[in-house]
Amino acid sequence: MSQQLKDTFPLLQNTQHKGDRFVYLDSAATTQKPATVIAAEKAWYERFNANIHRGSYDLAEQATKLYEQVRIKTAQHINAVSPKSIVFTSGTTESINMIARAWARHVLQRGDTIVLTEMEHHSNIVPWRLLAQELELHIEYWPIQRTGELQAVTEMKSVLQQARLLCITHASNVLGVINPLERIIAMAHELDTAVVVDGAQAAAHMQLDMQVLQPDFYCFSAHKMLGPTGLGVAYVDHKHFGAIQPFLGGGEMIQQVTKDKLTFKPMPWLLEAGTKQLAQVFAFGEALDYMQSIGMKKVAQHDRMLSAYMYEQLRGVDGVRVLGSSSENRIGIVSFVVDDIHAHDLATLCNDHGIAVRAGHHCAMPLHDVLGASASVRVSTHIYNDKADIDYMVEKLKLIINEWKKLNS
Amino acid sequence: MSIYNQKIFKHLRHPKNKGRLDAPDKVFEGFNPYCGDRLVFDVLFSDEGVIKQVGWHGAGCTISQASASIFSEQLIGKTLDDVMTIAHQDCIAALDIELSPSRIKCALLPLYTLKQMHDVE
Numbered sequence: 001m002s003q004q005l006k007d008t009f010p011l012l013q014n015t016q017h018k019g020d021r022f023v024y025l026d027s028a029a030t031t032q033k034p035a036t037v038i039a040a041e042k043a044w045y046e047r048f049n050a051n052i053h054r055g056s057y058d059l060a061e062q063a064t065k066l067y068e069q070v071r072i073k074t075a076q077h078i079n080a081v082s083p084k085s086i087v088f089t090s091g092t093t094e095s096i097n098m099i100a101r102a103w104a105r106h107v108l109q110r111g112d113t114i115v116l117t118e119m120e121h122h123s124n125i126v127p128w129r130l131l132a133q134e135l136e137l138h139i140e141y142w143p144i145q146r147t148g149e150l151q152a153v154t155e156m157k158s159v160l161q162q163a164r165l166l167c168i169t170h171a172s173n174v175l176g177v178i179n180p181l182e183r184i185i186a187m188a189h190e191l192d193t194a195v196v197v198d199g200a201q202a203a204a205h206m207q208l209d210m211q212v213l214q215p216d217f218y219c220f221s222a223h224k225m226l227g228p229t230g231l232g233v234a235y236v237d238h239k240h241f242g243a244i245q246p247f248l249g250g251g252e253m254i255q256q257v258t259k260d261k262l263t264f265k266p267m268p269w270l271l272e273a274g275t276k277q278l279a280q281v282f283a284f285g286e287a288l289d290y291m292q293s294i295g296m297k298k299v300a301q302h303d304r305m306l307s308a309y310m311y312e313q314l315r316g317v318d319g320v321r322v323l324g325s326s327s328e329n330r331i332g333i334v335s336f337v338v339d340d341i342h343a344h345d346l347a348t349l350c351n352d353h354g355i356a357v358r359a360g361h362h363c364a365m366p367l368h369d370v371l372g373a374s375a376s377v378r379v380s381t382h383i384y385n386d387k388a389d390i391d392y393m394v395e396k397l398k399l400i401i402n403e404w405k406k407l408n409s
Numbered sequence: 410m411s412i413y414n415q416k417i418f419k420h421l422r423h424p425k426n427k428g429r430l431d432a433p434d435k436v437f438e439g440f441n442p443y444c445g446d447r448l449v450f451d452v453l454f455s456d457e458g459v460i461k462q463v464g465w466h467g468a469g470c471t472i473s474q475a476s477a478s479i480f481s482e483q484l485i486g487k488t489l490d491d492v493m494t495i496a497h498q499d500c501i502a503a504l505d506i507e508l509s510p511s512r513i514k515c516a517l518l519p520l521y522t523l524k525q526m527h528d529v530e
Contacts, residue, residue: 342468344515
């Protein structure tokens with residue numbers, strides 16, 4: 001991608017840093033924001049701010065319209081049949097928790113089984129474990145292979161047949177691996193198993209099509225998609241609308257409250273209690289426009305090119321063990337460990353060169369247990385990264401490893 | 410190399426009291442949920458309740474490992490009540506380095522393990 005594109009991200013120009021340059025490689029945690037998105041959030045407060053679905057004055061009518069337009073834009077972005085399937089939440093974590101409480105809690109029964117994969121983020125493990133404790137449900141884990149990919153879907157047939165629900169990430173936040181979701185969901189549906197997808201990473205890097213994937217629920221976060229923090233989306237297939245019960249009770253989701261009777265609004269407003277993140281929704285619309293102006297196909301291509309390059313470059317460094325063994329089929333995330341240097345030390349030493357990478361278990365402790373690594377370094381990219389960023393990081397990594405060896409010999 | 414001084418590397422290369430005790434009187438286990446580091450301290454007391462011997466083990470970064478080594482030396486001769494009075498500033502000062510807030514947690518893991526605390530309280 002061009003320097004011109006990089007320049008549209010003010011933080012990348014402004015950040016105080018150590019080292020020769022600043023290289024942000026932690027987009028899987030949160031992406032940086034284009035100037036237009038930042039400006040949109042400000043513009044909301046300066047020009048459009050009024051509460052939605054309430055006032056009848058012009059400003060409020062306009063606010064409602066702008067908010068609902070982003071719902072339509074979001075539906076188009078992921079090719080959902082209807083904007084009514086788009087629920088705004090505070091993020092992927094809340095989306096998943098909401099589905100667990102507002103839907104699963106009412107349709108699952110004692111003794112039912114939920115299948116989770118070994119590569120899930122804690123956000124797609126803990127809500128289900130909590131629900132399992134409450135309803136006495138069984139949890140089964142879909143194992144990963146040594147390559148870092150999920151065991152073949154055909155081998156999971158009998159487990160999925162027993163299960164009522166599969167909760168699966170579209171792309172691993174540690175390994176970067178993209179799961180063959182279309183095939184998995186088709187098989188699950190054949191076996192009458194519903195599917196909740198954690199799309200937090202995938203939505204940032206891939207062109208999504210709900211009509212092709214056909215998940216029951218698909219969750220993602222705006223802040224990983226060049227958008228504002230504090231905002232996420234839960235896509236809900238309309239076939240589940242009838243089974244959904246309120247999540248939070250309060251304003252907005254109410255149709256009528258009398259002293260002895262409650263009636264609720266239909267979806268998606270049923271799940272949007274209280275005043276929503278109005279400025280953030282508006283700014284998210286701008287983030288979607290930004291990505292659409294580049295084209296999601298191009299965003300995905302750039303991402304694949306960079307992740308393959310990053311994988312190969314890192315694999316070539318002496319002492320580096322990359323987690324997961326394929327450069328194919330991954331989003332812009334590569335995690336690795338280095339012999340004798342703890343991930344935290346590596347991240348601190350990278351920081352000395354102005355390189356921002358993440359160290360730890362990345363909220364995927366069960367996965368790190370399976371991989372036999374207590375912590376790893378994660379390098380993740382987005383549209384503003386290029387090969388030069390990777391080259392710089394790899395060059396400094398080699399330097400760090402060599403210096404470390406000298407100091408310890 | 411930034412925060413890593415010779416003292417840290419000395420303890421990394423030659424950690425004090427690293428290993429398990431055969432028959433500890435008490436075993437303390439601590440986690441750093443931020444990074445997944447885990448430390449275990451085996452402790453042997455005298456009849457008077459004074460720490461006679463310490464053995465520690467666990468995976469972790471350089472800072473938590475060096476801190477565990479230094480801290481294990483400080484424990485000898487103290488009672489558990491004495492240990493409870495050790496301030497976290499003392500543990501950080503013992504490393505002779507400047508740490509960012511996230512790495513301070515690494516340095517304090519040994520102390521928190523003994524105090525059975527989860528974070529700065």
